[in-house]
Amino acid sequence: MLPRAGDLVVVTGGGVSGLAVLKYLVGIGATVLVTADRVAPTLPADLRDAVRSVADLPAPPAGTTLLVTSPGFRPTTPILVAATAAGVEVIGEIELAWRVDRASVRPRDWLVVTGTNGKTTTVGMLESILRADGQVATACGNVGWPALEAVMADPRQETIAAELSSFQLHYAPSVRPAVGLLLNLVEDHLDWYGGSMQAYGADKARALTGAVAIAVVDDPGAAALLSASPAPRKVEVTAGPPPVGGLGVLDGYLFDDAYGAGPLLPAAEIRPAGVHNVTNALSAAAMALASGVSGTAVAQGLRDFLPGAHRNVQIAEVDGVAYVDDSKATNPHAAAASLASYARVVWIAGGQLKGASIDDLVLAIADRLVGVVLIGVDAPIIAAALSRHAPNVPRMDVTGNDDGVMTEVVGAAATMAAPGDVVLLAPAAASLDMFASYAARGAAFAAAVAWLETRS
Known part of the structure; x- marks a missing residue:
């Protein structure tokens, strides 16, 4: 069933898809309330007078006919649990579309x-x-x-x-x-x-x-x-x-x-x-x-078809070593596909594993590794897997959580690589512990490779 004019609809999340939902609901004349889990969403000028924005709403108000949620909200989020208990249907933007x-x-x-x-x-x-x-x-x-x-x-x-x-x-x-x-x-x-x-x-x-x-x-x-x-x-x-x-x-x-x-x-x-x-x-x-x-x-x-950025793209060749950006490899399975494309790899890995196991990946690609540079919050988990399955592969750990760290990372990788090798950013993990997005991580890598070119 679609919402109608006059219906009270709650929207959780004011991101890109949430804004599309808000504009649709306002357009049909619904009464709209938007909430988020930390602060009240900031709305564009054309929606501020038509939509009430609040933070940390614990439950939908009485009379709510529908709740449209951002996909980032887990089903265990209190407002979603409360909505379900009250008999309010919970759907996402895709279902509404x-x-x-x-x-x-x-x-x-x-x-x-x-x-x-x-x-x-x-x-x-x-x-x-x-x-x-x-x-x-x-x-x-x-x-x-x-x-x-x-x-x-x-x-x-x-x-x-x-x-x-x-x-x-x-x-x-x-x-x-x-x-x-x-x-x-x-x-x-x-x-x-x-x-x-x-x-x-x-x-x-x-x-x-x-x-x-x-x-x-x-x-x-x-x-x-x-x-x-x-x-x-x-x-x-x-x-x-x-x-x-x-x-x-x-x-x-x-x-x-x-x-x-x-x-x-x-x-x-x-x-x-x-x-x-x-x-x-x-x-x-x-x-x-x-x-x-x-x-x-x-x-x-x-x-x-023109491939998107940060998907197994060679950035440059420096001193006979190829530097490849696959920052989009945000889990072990994606990294495995990229790593399998090259015979000799200096692997830049780490970030947020999100609960995924890394052992099978390390075991599968151990014979391709000529070196590993580890970054991010879950670097110790990857290091432990390397100790178990690739103990003789040289490894360096680079700490820090800002874009400037990538220059140190690329510099470390360059010391491990020989002509014909590939330095591969395929982190097998998400980026948000260090970067705004996987794209920002890839951009930092490209900038660091450009710096390396100036020093060669």
Whole structure:
């Protein structure tokens, strides 16, 4: 059910998606109250007179008909617990966008991308393919702009291509995408889920409840959830030969055996490089083909795709050593994909592990390491894993929590590297203990490499 004029609606969180919700609610004439867990959200001028802003609201006021929450608020947050106990429905911005779209004259197909890693690259590839097909389509959700803005946009978005996190899916119980994709499922955000992989997986699996479910079956977690999916059609994606009715690589080409497109384009043309990005491209292709896009448009869109920053991008080569920024590798699984791309690596690692285990990663890449530089709050956990599984690899610990630390980090890495080696920022951890974002961490790395170039 959609909110109506006069309804009292509480919004928790005044970030990007929260502001989109507030503007929609004010536009329909709802009575709106916004809250946050520390201070009252600061609102733009056009909303200040129409929205009441308060801090640390413990429960929704009497008469509240709906609570729309930011995905950052855990279900155990007191106001959400109180709302549920009072019988007030709790949803997220994605669910609201879905309901608005379903109530429109011409609801769109939703193509939903989720997974622990690779979501942004894949939805970017999908966006590029849809545009090559001549569609007005811009990726939304956890990237770009809120889904609610995409649904309300003029010119009209012809397809809703959405990257959704597990948090967003948790608060979107009604969403049934025309095509849903699960790239992988590995440990991440376990702090949000109370340590439960089952709960984390259950939220990711919501992407596979529509008409077509797609998953990268090279990943055991994704393969298991695809097998259990209620979708009428299930499509497997693999980096190996294409399965019957699926997509894979055949004779060096991305190949479709699901929709009759056959060979699409050479795997060597996929950027960024790496096996994981080949499966990302195959996954985006599968989604587009399932929605009726031609194989020709798929190939053109993948060729046109421009990779985002901080995703396995070489910054420079200094004295024969390549310096590569994969700051987007914010968990061990993402770091593993990047580390596997290089034979000899000086690894810059550390930050917030968010409850994820690091041992399997260290064990898998130990023979590639020529040195490690550790940073961040969970550096001791990574150091312990290195002591167990790579005790002979030289290691340096750099303390501090400001951008200037990265100059010391890069300098330390340079002393360990020889010509032909790669110094790789693939932290396997989140950045917020030291930096404003993974992008800020990557920018600090690039600045430090630029400093190193001036000294060579």
